[in-house]
Amino acid sequence: MPSIETASQPLVSLRDLHLSFGSNHVLKGIDLDVQRGQAVSIIGPSGSGKSTILRCITGLLPTQRGTIRVGDTEVDKLANEAQRIELRKRVGFVFQQYNLFPHLSVLENLVIAPRKVLGRNRADAEQEARALLAKVRMEHKADAYPGQLSGGQQQRVAIARALAMRPQLILFDEVTSALDPETVGEVLTVIRELTEEGMTCVLVTHEMRFAEEISDVVYFTENGLIVEHGSAEQIFQHPTSERTHEFLRHALGDAGRRPVPTGDPFLLSNISRYSLSV
Numbered sequence: 349m350p351s352i353e354t355a356s357q358p359l360v361s362l363r364d365l366h367l368s369f370g371s372n373h374v375l376k377g378i379d380l381d382v383q384r385g386q387a388v389s390i391i392g393p394s395g396s397g398k399s400t401i402l403r404c405i406t407g408l409l410p411t412q413r414g415t416i417r418v419g420d421t422e423v424d425k426l427a428n429e430a431q432r433i434e435l436r437k438r439v440g441f442v443f444q445q446y447n448l449f450p451h452l453s454v455l456e457n458l459v460i461a462p463r464k465v466l467g468r469n470r471a472d473a474e475q476e477a478r479a480l481l482a483k484v485r486m487e488h489k490a491d492a493y494p495g496q497l498s499g500g501q502q503q504r505v506a507i508a509r510a511l512a513m514r515p516q517l518i519l520f521d522e523v524t525s526a527l528d529p530e531t532v533g534e535v536l537t538v539i540r541e542l543t544e545e546g547m548t549c550v551l552v553t554h555e556m557r558f559a560e561e562i563s564d565v566v567y568f569t570e571n572g573l574i575v576e577h578g579s580a581e582q583i584f585q586h587p588t589s590e591r592t593h594e595f596l597r598h599a600l601g602d603a604g605r606r607p608v609p610t611g612d613p614f615l616l617s618n619i620s621r622y623s624l625s626v
C-alpha cells in the first residue's frame with residue numbers, strides 16, 4: 349500500500365472525533381492537528397475529555413465516529429492488537445502515575461522495551477539508555493530502583509523511557525500533577541528542552557504558565573468540544589470565547605501567583621545534549 353504521508357501533512361490529525369462511554373457522550377466532534385516539531389497543549393476543565401483525546405491518539409479506545417491519523421496510520425481503522433502495538437512503538441505516552449517497573453533498575457526500565465519490542469542488542473540499548481538518563485539528569489541513578497527515587501526523579505526516568513523507543517511524538521498527561529511543588533520544575537525543564545529540540549509533543553497540563561510558554565498551539569476543551577484553539581498568545585492573551593477567558597481567569601488565579609518553576613539552573617547549564625531521532 350503506498351504511503352499517504354507527506355511532509356506537509358500534520359503528524360496527528362483528528363477529524364470529527366466522537367466517543368461515548370455507555371450513555372456518556374464524552375467527545376462530541378473533535379478536530380485537532382499537530383504538525384511535526386510542534387508542542388501542542390490541551391487545556392480545559394476536569395472531565396472535558398483531555399485524557400480521552402490522548403488515549404484515542406494511541407489507539408487505546410474504540411471511537412464511534414470520525415477519524416484519527418498518526419503519520420500514515422489510520423488509527424481508527426486498526427484491526428488488531430498487533431497493529432496497535434506497532435502504533436504505540438511510535439507514540440510515547442507519559443502519565444501522571446510514574447508507572448515504572450518497580451522490580452527493574454532505572455537502567456533496565458529503559459533497556460527492556462527497545463530490546464524486546466525493537467529487537468535492539470543489549471550493548472546498543474544500554475548505551476542509548478545511559479545517554480537518555482544523562483539527558484534527564486538521572487545518570488547517577490542508573491542502578492537504583494524506582495521506589496528509591498522521588499516523584500520528580502521517577503517522572504524524569506519515565507520520560508527517558510518513552511524516549512528510548514525513539515517515538516515520533518510524545519503525549520504527556522498531567523505529568524506533574526502528583527508531584528511536590530519543588531520537583532515540578534525539574535520535570536517541566538526536561539519537557540521544555542524536548543520541545544526546544546523539536547520533539548513533537550502533545551501536553552495536557554494544569555500548569556497554565558508553562559503551557560503558555562512552550563506551546564506553539566493551544567486547544568481549549570470543554571464538555572467534549574474544542575471551544576477554541578490558536579497560538580499560545582492568542583489563547584492566553586486574547587481568547588475569543590468568554591468560556592476560555594473565564595477558565596483562564598480562574599486557572600491563572602492560582603498559577604499566576606507563582607512563576608513557572610525552572611528547575612536547577614546549575615544542572616540546566618550542564619545538560620548533555622542527545623540528538624533525538626524524530
Ligand SMILES: Nc1ncnc2c1ncn2[C@@H]1O[C@H](COP(=O)(O)OP(=O)(O)OP(=O)(O)O)[C@@H](O)[C@H]1O
Nearest residue numbers: 369372374392393394395396397398399400401522
Ligand atoms: N474508562 C472510562 N469509563 C467511563 N467513563 C470514562 C472513562 N474515562 C473517562 N471517562 C469519562 O469521560 C469524561 C472525560 O474524561 P477525561 O478523563 O478525558 O477528562 P479530563 O479532561 O482528562 O479530566 P481531568 O482534568 O480531570 O483529568 C468524564 O466524564 C469521565 O468520567
Ligand SMILES: [Mg+2]
Nearest residue numbers: 398399400522
Ligand atoms: Mg485527564
